[in-house]
Amino acid sequence: MQITSRFTIAVHSIILIAYNQDMKVTSKLIAGSTNVNPVIVRGVLSQLKEAGIVNSRQGATGITIAKPLSEITFYDVYKAVDSVKDEGLFHFHENPNPDCPVGRNIHSAMDGRLNQIQTSMENEMKQIRLSDIVGDVQSIIESEQNS
Amino acid sequence: MQITSRFTIAVHSIILIAYNQDMKVTSKLIAGSTNVNPVIVRGVLSQLKEAGIVNSRQGATGITIAKPLSEITFYDVYKAVDSVKDEGLFHFHENPNPDCPVGRNIHSAMDGRLNQIQTSMENEMKQIRLSDIVGDVQSIIESEQNS
DNA sequence: TCAAGTTGTAATATGATATATTATAAGTGT
DNA sequence: ACACTTATAATATATCATATTACAACTTGA
Numbered sequence: 001m002q003i004t005s006r007f008t009i010a011v012h013s014i015i016l017i018a019y020n021q022d023m024k025v026t027s028k029l030i031a032g033s034t035n036v037n038p039v040i041v042r043g044v045l046s047q048l049k050e051a052g053i054v055n056s057r058q059g060a061t062g063i064t065i066a067k068p069l070s071e072i073t074f075y076d077v078y079k080a081v082d083s084v085k086d087e088g089l090f091h092f093h094e095n096p097n098p099d100c101p102v103g104r105n106i107h108s109a110m111d112g113r114l115n116q117i118q119t120s121m122e123n124e125m126k127q128i129r130l131s132d133i134v135g136d137v138q139s140i141i142e143s144e145q146n147s
Numbered sequence: 148m149q150i151t152s153r154f155t156i157a158v159h160s161i162i163l164i165a166y167n168q169d170m171k172v173t174s175k176l177i178a179g180s181t182n183v184n185p186v187i188v189r190g191v192l193s194q195l196k197e198a199g200i201v202n203s204r205q206g207a208t209g210i211t212i213a214k215p216l217s218e219i220t221f222y223d224v225y226k227a228v229d230s231v232k233d234e235g236l237f238h239f240h241e242n243p244n245p246d247c248p249v250g251r252n253i254h255s256a257m258d259g260r261l262n263q264i265q266t267s268m269e270n271e272m273k274q275i276r277l278s279d280i281v282g283d284v285q286s287i288i289e290s291e292q293n294s
Numbered sequence: 295t296c297a298a299g300t301t302g303t304a305a306t307a308t309g310a311t312a313t314a315t316t317a318t319a320a321g322t323g324t
Numbered sequence: 325a326c327a328c329t330t331a332t333a334a335t336a337t338a339t340c341a342t343a344t345t346a347c348a349a350c351t352t353g354a
Contacts (some may be wrong), residue, residue: 001148001149001150001151001208001229001311002148002234002235002236002237003148003236003237003238004148004236004341004342005238005239005240005241005341006340006342007237008237008238008239008240008253009203009240010239011253011257012249012250012253013297015249015253015256016247016249016250019248019249026191026295026300026301027300027301027302029300032201032244033243033244033247033248033249033250034240034243034244034246035241035242035243035250036240036252036342037300037342037343037344039303039342039343039344039345040341040342040343041271042302042303043302043303044304045301045302046301046302055301056151056165056301056302057298057301057350057351058300058301058302058349058350058351059299059301059302059349059350059351060298060300060301060350060351060352061299061300061301061351061352061354062300063174063301065214068227068345074260074264078274082148087149088149089149089150090149090154091149091150091151091152091155091158091312092151092152092153092155093152093155093156093182094182095182096159096180096181096182096299097179097180097182098180100161100163100179100180100286100344101166101178101180101284101288102159102166102180103159103182103289104153105284105287105288105291106159106220106280106284107161108287109284109287110158110282111278111281112153113275113279113280115273116271116275117221117275119228119274120267120268120270120271121264121267121271123266123267124263124267124268125264126262128260128264129324130191132260133253133256133257133260136256137249137252137253137256140255141248141250141252142257144187144248144252148339148340151312151313152312152313153312153313168307172327173329173330174330174331175329182316183313183314184313184314184315186313186314186315186331186332187312187313187315188330189332190331190332192330193331193332194328194329203329203332203333204321204322204329204330204331204333205319205320205321205322205329205330206320206321206322206323206329206330206331207321207323207328207329207330207332208322208328208330209323209329210330235330238341
């Protein structure tokens with residue numbers, strides 16, 4: 001069980017837009033670079049737009065980034081793109097038996113710990129800025145050119 | 148996208164066995180308490196057995212715990228039960244375009260950070276022992292009885 | 295103004311996978 | 325020997341992520 005590729009698609013998209021600052025980046029171009037269906041890409045972009053991370057106008061060619069990359073963290077993207085925002089990271093089995101002392105209480109006994117784990121992961125995601133990733137991608141590309 | 152309920156099923160099972168130390172706990176009893184299909188429960192138990200967390204013998208009634216609860220962490224259970232052990236927490240979109248500088252390099256630019264996040268989450272899971280959970284369940288049950 | 299191209303979405307199909315179910319083998323213990 | 329359990333294979337069902345088809349709404353340049 002894994003976190004949806006929507007997250008990496010979203011990061012890829014933002015980096016692509018940033019890397020091609022001078023040209024108009026369309027959802028078709030992003031679909032080509034990610035190798036993901038254009039409708040899915042537009043769906044992801046739509047969520048990023050709703051979160052205030054990118055800008056776009058219906059009919060107007062090109063997606064742009066709404067704020068400095070140093071102000072966008074992995075967490076922001078993850079939250080923007082995660083469709084099931086309110087469910088936790090862990091999927092609890094649905095209906096433990098209320099007639100069993102353990103079944104009746106296991107959920108509340110575990111919830112705090114599960115949240116603690118999720119929070120720790122999210123805090124780590126808050127540490128990583130998209131400006132870091134652009135930087136890394138650019139150095140890799142430069143090193144490609146010098147060989 | 149969430150982490151499979153197999154994890155919480157596994158924890159629930161272990162706690163149930165620990166709570167009923169004196170009686171023989173069968174997979175049927177566990178299925179009843181978790182409200183999960185017996186075959187699934189036995190599959191989870193089978194993985195826990197392979198990881199050295201529980202003991203069982205074909206034909207012999209009852210599942211037992213193989214080592215002190217204080218030596219079993221959430222991480223141990225998570226690893227034991229996670230079917231896709233080698234794939235990471237994040238699902239990367241499959242085939243970014245190698246003809247695009249960003250598409251060609253985004254994966255390696257992100258991988259380190261994604262691992263860092265996963266590691267942070269796993270470290271948090273290593274902090275939590277099943278003895279903590281049994282303790283919490285027992286205090287909740289006791290407080291139920293005093294009301 | 296109109297035609298080509300783009301964003302934005304709805305509706306549906308496909309594919310993958312987690313859980314449920316059915317069936318049966320193999321072992322235990324009274 | 326019989327009832328019960330663990331173990332597992334094979335299949336079905338359900339859910340959900342991604343792909344696809346279709347079309348509406350908008351922009352912009354000719």
